[in-house]
Amino acid sequence: MSKKITVSKAIGEALHEEMVRDDKVFIMGEDMAVMGNVFAITRGFLEEFGPNRVIDTPISEEGFCGMAVGAAMRGMRPVVELMYDDFATVAADPLLNQAAKMRYMSGGQATVPMVLRAPMGAGRRNAGQHSQSLENFFCHFPGLKVIAPCTAKDAKGMLKSAIRDDDPVIVLEHKLLYAKKEEIPEEEYLIPLGQADVKREGKDLTIITWSREVNFSLEAAQTLAAEGIDVEVLDLRSLVPLDWDAIVKSVSKTHNVIIVSEEVKRGSYAGEISAQIAEELFDELDAPVERVCGLNIVPPFSPTLEDENFPHPDTIVKAVKRVLNK
Amino acid sequence: MANKKYSKEQLTDFYRTMVRIRTFEEKAAECFTKGMLAGNIHLSIGQEAAAAGAFAAIQPQDYFTSTHRGHGHAIARGMDPNLCMAELFGKKTGYCQGKGGSMHIADMKKMNHLGANGIVGAGQGISAGSALASKIMGDDAVTVGCFGDSSTNEGTFHENLNMAAAWKLPVVWFIENNCYGVSTEIHRVTNTPDLAPRAAAYDVPFAVVDGTDAVAVYEAMVKAMDHARSGKGPYVVEAKVYRYQGHYCGDPAVYRPDEYMEKALENDAIEKMGKRLMDLGVKAEELEAIRKAADDEMNAAVQFAVDSEYPDPSEAVTDVYSSDNERCVAR
Numbered sequence: 292m293s294k295k296i297t298v299s300k301a302i303g304e305a306l307h308e309e310m311v312r313d314d315k316v317f318i319m320g321e322d323m324a325v326m327g328n329v330f331a332i333t334r335g336f337l338e339e340f341g342p343n344r345v346i347d348t349p350i351s352e353e354g355f356c357g358m359a360v361g362a363a364m365r366g367m368r369p370v371v372e373l374m375y376d377d378f379a380t381v382a383a384d385p386l387l388n389q390a391a392k393m394r395y396m397s398g399g400q401a402t403v404p405m406v407l408r409a410p411m412g413a414g415r416r417n418a419g420q421h422s423q424s425l426e427n428f429f430c431h432f433p434g435l436k437v438i439a440p441c442t443a444k445d446a447k448g449m450l451k452s453a454i455r456d457d458d459p460v461i462v463l464e465h466k467l468l469y470a471k472k473e474e475i476p477e478e479e480y481l482i483p484l485g486q487a488d489v490k491r492e493g494k495d496l497t498i499i500t501w502s503r504e505v506n507f508s509l510e511a512a513q514t515l516a517a518e519g520i521d522v523e524v525l526d527l528r529s530l531v532p533l534d535w536d537a538i539v540k541s542v543s544k545t546h547n548v549i550i551v552s553e554e555v556k557r558g559s560y561a562g563e564i565s566a567q568i569a570e571e572l573f574d575e576l577d578a579p580v581e582r583v584c585g586l587n588i589v590p591p592f593s594p595t596l597e598d599e600n601f602p603h604p605d606t607i608v609k610a611v612k613r614v615l616n617k
Numbered sequence: 618m619a620n621k622k623y624s625k626e627q628l629t630d631f632y633r634t635m636v637r638i639r640t641f642e643e644k645a646a647e648c649f650t651k652g653m654l655a656g657n658i659h660l661s662i663g664q665e666a667a668a669a670g671a672f673a674a675i676q677p678q679d680y681f682t683s684t685h686r687g688h689g690h691a692i693a694r695g696m697d698p699n700l701c702m703a704e705l706f707g708k709k710t711g712y713c714q715g716k717g718g719s720m721h722i723a724d725m726k727k728m729n730h731l732g733a734n735g736i737v738g739a740g741q742g743i744s745a746g747s748a749l750a751s752k753i754m755g756d757d758a759v760t761v762g763c764f765g766d767s768s769t770n771e772g773t774f775h776e777n778l779n780m781a782a783a784w785k786l787p788v789v790w791f792i793e794n795n796c797y798g799v800s801t802e803i804h805r806v807t808n809t810p811d812l813a814p815r816a817a818a819y820d821v822p823f824a825v826v827d828g829t830d831a832v833a834v835y836e837a838m839v840k841a842m843d844h845a846r847s848g849k850g851p852y853v854v855e856a857k858v859y860r861y862q863g864h865y866c867g868d869p870a871v872y873r874p875d876e877y878m879e880k881a882l883e884n885d886a887i888e889k890m891g892k893r894l895m896d897l898g899v900k901a902e903e904l905e906a907i908r909k910a911a912d913d914e915m916n917a918a919v920q921f922a923v924d925s926e927y928p929d930p931s932e933a934v935t936d937v938y939s940s941d942n943e944r945c946v947a948r
Contacts, residue, residue: 317753343752343753344753348780349776349779349780349783351776351777351779351780353742353772353773353776354741354742354745354772354773354776354777354779354780355742355776355780356742357739357741357742357743357745357746357773357776357777358742358743358745358746358749358777358780359746360742360743360746361682361731361742361743361744361745361746361747361748361749361750361760362746362747362749362750362753363746364725364731364732364743364746364747365680365731365746365747365750365751365754366750367749367750367753367754369746384736384739384773385739385742388736388739389734389736389739389742389743393732394936394937394938394939395716395936395937396713396716396717396721396732397712397713397716397717397721397723397725397732398711398712398713398714398715398716398717398936399714399935399936400712400713400723400724400725400726401723401725401732402939404939433937433945433946434937434938436938436941436945456939456940457939457940458938458939458940484941485941485944531945532941532944532945533944533948535944535947535948567948
């Protein structure tokens with residue numbers, strides 16, 4: 292049995308199911324309790340679970356992310372929301388120096404089973420400080436796991452796995468996916484971290500991507516199919532751990548690769564994957580790997596400017612043709 | 618200070634703890650100078666009464682965070698000097714298996730230690746978060762965040778004290794004010810003579826005590842712990858201490874006026890407690906025996922560290938993640 296719900300509702304279901312299952316799970320962040328989150332993800336939670344487990348914080352990101360680390364070290368499972376992933380810069384120390392490193396620095400004594408949900412991504416005309424895709428920023432730090440699901444089904448199943456994981460997990464949620472309605476299973480399910488998913492099979496070229504760009508890549512694949520180009524869309528879903536086996540399998544089949552993300556191109560995680568393919572799968576490649584990313588600019592406000600700053604289906608179509616020399 | 622309600626035994630315990638801390642650190646400094654161990658060694662010589670007094674008030678079920686200058690907290694809490702010293706040496710037998718070093722010594726499993734931290738102010742969030750966990754779970758533990766004067770100028774001091782106060786969290790913040798952030802004298806960069814009164818901005822009670830008097834620190838901390846444990850929310854204690862050494866082992870502290878050390882030595886916590894004990898009839902030989910026992914104990918700790926193995930290089934890639942470690946570290 293399946294049902295059709297929005298991505299935001301799917302995320303809410305994951306949180307709800309895990310809070311019912313495990314009383315160590317609690318939620319904290321800005322506007323999470325009384326308002327029930329700006330995207331209505333936790334509406335009704337305060338009434339159901341009470342103020343100890345659904346906590347409205349002041350606008351003190353470094354403070355409450357630090358508290359999540361401390362609570363997690365005590366065995367709680369905090370699920371923290373940063374209203375925008377851009378705000379990670381003001382919470383950098385607890386996330387990057389504390390949550391990420393505590394286990395290693397303590398010689399394996401500490402576990403920090405916290406989840407940070409971070410709405411991200413371009414396209415909402417939110418300008419320079421509310422539109423970034425910071426995959427590279429989080430993936431750089433050993434100790435963090437990083438996921439970026441696209442579909443409602445993945446968002447729910449992976450968030451549930453993230454909450455049960457004993458490591459700190461950063462969940463990047465594209466804001467423009469929240470309202471999308473999709474089929475998900477009626478019954479409870481989990482999707483493990485670290486498993487990529489082939490969203491479309493193809494034989495001519497592999498598009499490696501994640502988050503909202505999966506949908507754009509699937510649109511591009513459709514356009515290309517009409518022109519006789521058969522593209523595979525590999526949705527990584529999980530960036531750390533990375534499903535390298537899935538990449539090897541796909542690249543060994545298609546021999547051509549582009550990597551699509553909304554990140555600033557310079558220093559992007561897309562670039563990291565490109566480097567790994569170049570180092571280890573060079574003999575499989577018929578053409579150089581291309582990164583299809585945002586520009587090396589600050590996220591602009593005006594629609595005509597912002598639309599230049601993340602890959603669209605037509606950008607992806609052009610890149611595929613360039614790589615295939617068609 | 619002449620407080621009759623404390624027995625000879627209680628005061629002797631303070632004396633012993635302080636002597637053990639100082640001896641541990643003197644041995645560590647000696648090993649560092651001889652090149653036997655590397656890295657950043659931040660000594661708390663001169664601050665022993667603060668650690669001894671505070672930790673006497675902290676109960677076994679309580680939690681605490683510590684700092685880069687945290688050896689004293691570890692010893693006062695009852696951690697094993699052998700495993701502490703081995704950690705300073707980067708040996709496999711150390712508390713963190715050599716992965717943390719001096720700045721990160723912690724016994725998380727047995728001592729409810731939430732980590733010694735190399736980032737000034739980081740323990741403020743962690744201690745408040747631990748207190749939040751206690752509140753949610755309904756246990757009766759109090760979490761003590763130990764930090765230095767300079768951390769009161771971090772944003773986290775204000776963010777976390779504000780939240781802890783708003784939510785009545787069972788947390789006590791223990792500030793050891795040695796007046797120096799590396800080379801910068803606190804009053805050159807801070808407008809108030811004391812630091813704890815900042816708590817008043819959040820309607821949090823506070824105390825400022827002589828950190829060279831273990832009994833005074835103990836009494837202030839007992840009051841603070843009772844306050845936090847009874848559900849009334851956070852409490853801040855500031856202990857005025859002296860840092861005899863530079864910021865780290867090898868820093869000659871040329872930036873510091875001579876008067877600082879003159880005053881420090883006039884107020885030496887161990888000397889003062891020794892005199893007090895002798896006034897109560899304790900013999901010089903008994904104090905000497907305590908010092909000798911500490912010397913033997915810490916010599917043995919050094920020997921234990923020297924004799925221990927370094928971690929195998931292959932262990933560089935373990936313990937980064939709890940699950941799926943190999944794959945997460947591989948790429």
